[in-house]
Amino acid sequence: MIKLAPSILSADFCALGEDITEVQTGGADYLHVDVMDGVFVPNISIGIPVVKSVRKHTDMFLDVHLMITKPHRYVEEFCRAGADLVVFHVEADEPQDLLSAIETVRACGKKVGLAVKPKTPAEVVLPYLSLLDLVLVMTVEPGFGGQKFMEDMLPKIQTIRSHIEHNHLTCELEVDGGIDVHTSPFVKEAGANVLVAGSAVFREEDRAAAIRAIREA
Numbered sequence: 001m002i003k004l005a006p007s008i009l010s011a012d013f014c015a016l017g018e019d020i021t022e023v024q025t026g027g028a029d030y031l032h033v034d035v036m037d038g039v040f041v042p043n044i045s046i047g048i049p050v051v052k053s054v055r056k057h058t059d060m061f062l063d064v065h066l067m068i069t070k071p072h073r074y075v076e077e078f079c080r081a082g083a084d085l086v087v088f089h090v091e092a093d094e095p096q097d098l099l100s101a102i103e104t105v106r107a108c109g110k111k112v113g114l115a116v117k118p119k120t121p122a123e124v125v126l127p128y129l130s131l132l133d134l135v136l137v138m139t140v141e142p143g144f145g146g147q148k149f150m151e152d153m154l155p156k157i158q159t160i161r162s163h164i165e166h167n168h169l170t171c172e173l174e175v176d177g178g179i180d181v182h183t184s185p186f187v188k189e190a191g192a193n194v195l196v197a198g199s200a201v202f203r204e205e206d207r208a209a210a211i212r213a214i215r216e217a
């Protein structure tokens with residue numbers, strides 16, 4: 001079963017409530033929220049107050065992707081703000097702080113995931129998989145929507161999928177960046193089961209049709 005997670009980075013922030021309602025009624029599974037600090041990535045997006053407002057507006061599953069440095073400082077606040085899943089980068093903190101952030105999210109009763117940038121090999125995240133609900137493979141350099149899918153990430157997705165199967169783990173495998181009707185068949189084939197799509201959903205007039213097309217491609 002393939003899950004679709006529209007990224008609000010490509011939504012209209014002046015019409016965010018309506019955009020969210022459209023993807024919710026359009027059959028989206030998760031709502032992907034991209035948080036950027038201008039340090040870990042060369043862009044600044046949205047943060048805790050927006051997650052709180054979104055939480056009040058919808059009961060959708062909120063998948064919060066933190067592209068921030070030293071995420072252990074903020075994971076608890078994102079849980080309190082209403083995240084259902086908090087994902088942060090394996091490159092963004094020291095191993096002991098990653099482990100403590102994982103524990104903090106669990107103690108808040110929320111799901112937890114780790115993300116890997118394109119240049120980071122799968123081997124860096126494999127030791128954490130048994131502790132996670134989800135692993136996110138970036139298929140573009142994090143920071144901006146609308147970039148071109150990096151085909152050379154497919155072997156990394158396959159490696160992580162094999163490790164999940166081999167060790168009978170329940171960890172979901174999410175991909176993020178450049179996902180559309182053309183690239184979706186490749187990531188599904190490689191083993192991804194949660195597909196983030198920003199521009200490919202929100203640039204379309206009919207969001208429900210876009211979600212269906214990416215899921216079924």
Ligand code: DX5
Binds near residue numbers: 007
């Ligand atoms: C990029 C973000 C993505 C972004 C994807 O750093 O993590 O979630 O919104 O946008 P598209 O689907 O347009 O590549």
Ligand code: ZN
Binds near residue numbers: 007033034176196
């Ligand atoms: Zn993202």
